Amino acid sequence: MSTHRDSAGRIFWGLLIILFGVLLLLDQLDKLDFGRVISRYWPLLLILVGLWQLITNNFRNTGGPLLLIVLGVIFELGKLEILGRSAWHYVWPLLIILVGLWIVFGALGRRTPSSTPGVKEGSLDAFAIFSGLNRRIDAPDFRGGKATAIMGGIDLDLRGAALAEGAATVDLSAIMGGITVRVPRHWRVDMDARPLLGGVEDKHTYEPGAQGGGTLHVKASAILGGIEIKD
Numbered sequence: 001m002s003t004h005r006d007s008a009g010r011i012f013w014g015l016l017i018i019l020f021g022v023l024l025l026l027d028q029l030d031k032l033d034f035g036r037v038i039s040r041y042w043p044l045l046l047i048l049v050g051l052w053q054l055i056t057n058n059f060r061n062t063g064g065p066l067l068l069i070v071l072g073v074i075f076e077l078g079k080l081e082i083l084g085r086s087a088w089h090y091v092w093p094l095l096i097i098l099v100g101l102w103i104v105f106g107a108l109g110r111r112t113p114s115s116t117p118g119v120k121e122g123s124l125d126a127f128a129i130f131s132g133l134n135r136r137i138d139a140p141d142f143r144g145g146k147a148t149a150i151m152g153g154i155d156l157d158l159r160g161a162a163l164a165e166g167a168a169t170v171d172l173s174a175i176m177g178g179i180t181v182r183v184p185r186h187w188r189v190d191m192d193a194r195p196l197l198g199g200v201e202d203k204h205t206y207e208p209g210a211q212g213g214g215t216l217h218v219k220a221s222a223i224l225g226g227i228e229i230k231d
Contacts, residue, residue, distance in 0.1 A: 012052050016045075040079050046072030067196060067223075070094060124170060128152035128177070137161045144168035144217075149177035149225065156181045159231075163187065163214035170218055174198065174225035181229050186213040189229055191220065198222030203230040 027034035050068030074094065124145025126133055132153045138160035147154050147170065159182055172179050183189060186209035193200035200220045220227045 016048070041076070043072045043075035043079060046075065048072075124156070126154055126156065128154050142168055144170050146171040146173075147179055147181075148173045148175075149179050150175045152177045154179045158183050158187075158216075163216065166214035168214070168216055170216065172218060172220045172227050174220075174222045174227050176224045178226045179220075179228070181218075181227075182231060183216055183229065184213075185209070185231055188213065188215040190215055190217045191229070192218065193220045193222075193227075195220075195222045195227075196224075198225045198227075200227045201229070203228060205231055 023032070023034050023037060026032045046068045050065040050072065053065035053068070123143050124135075124137065124147060126135055126145075126147040128148070129150040129152055132155075133149075134155045134157075136157040140162045141164035142158065142161040143164045147156060154177075156179070161184075170181070172181070183204055185205055185207040187204075188206055189202060189204045191200070191202050193202075200222050202218075218229060220229075
């Protein structure tokens with residue numbers, strides 16, 4: 001699946017580069033004004049990227065791609081002077097609404113029947129908004145959990161913990177904020193990243209050790225923010 005997705009991505013960006021080159025060539029042949037075309041139609045790129053992400057992800061994790069498409073449509077309507085006011089007057093309210101919907105539906109979709117509210121021994125439940133949070137977890141039976149940073153920062157240290165049954169899953173969401181997670185080197189890290197105008201980096205180095213290891217599954221979503229996994 002990952003190989004197919006990588007190939008599809010290379011084809012998509014390759015076609016975009018070819019289109020860029022064709023437009024430049026037509027500009028050199030005086031068939032069109034390259035600068036005017038790019039200035040007028042650049043929002044279509046956002047729409048194309050959003051559609052590509054929807055298709056390659058089999059229409060799963062639709063929040064980010066739909067946000068790109070909506071932004072592209074709004075900007076393009078502004079460029080075509082269909083909107084009566086500047087497109088920016090519409091972008092930020094819609095962006096706030098879409099981020100809120102992304103949080104709500106993401107939380108509803110990730111609940112499981114066996115989940116219980118609140119914080120329990122060996123679990124993670126961290127939330128920071130307009131603030132910073134540092135947490136060190138030394139649980140001998142860490143079972144995963146979730147962390148959300150909105151316009152704030154979260155620093156998690158799991159280097160003193162041990163994985164319950166050799167595996168755990170953490171769900172990380174950074175919205176105009178940042179999350180840093182430090183994990184032991186004898187843990188494997190399995191990353192599922194969904195960045196949107198943000199970044200997700202896995203700087204962890206896996207080194208098998210004599211002590212019990214395991215696999216930490218990371219689901220990372222970053223919107224205008226950053227998530228980093230390191231030692």
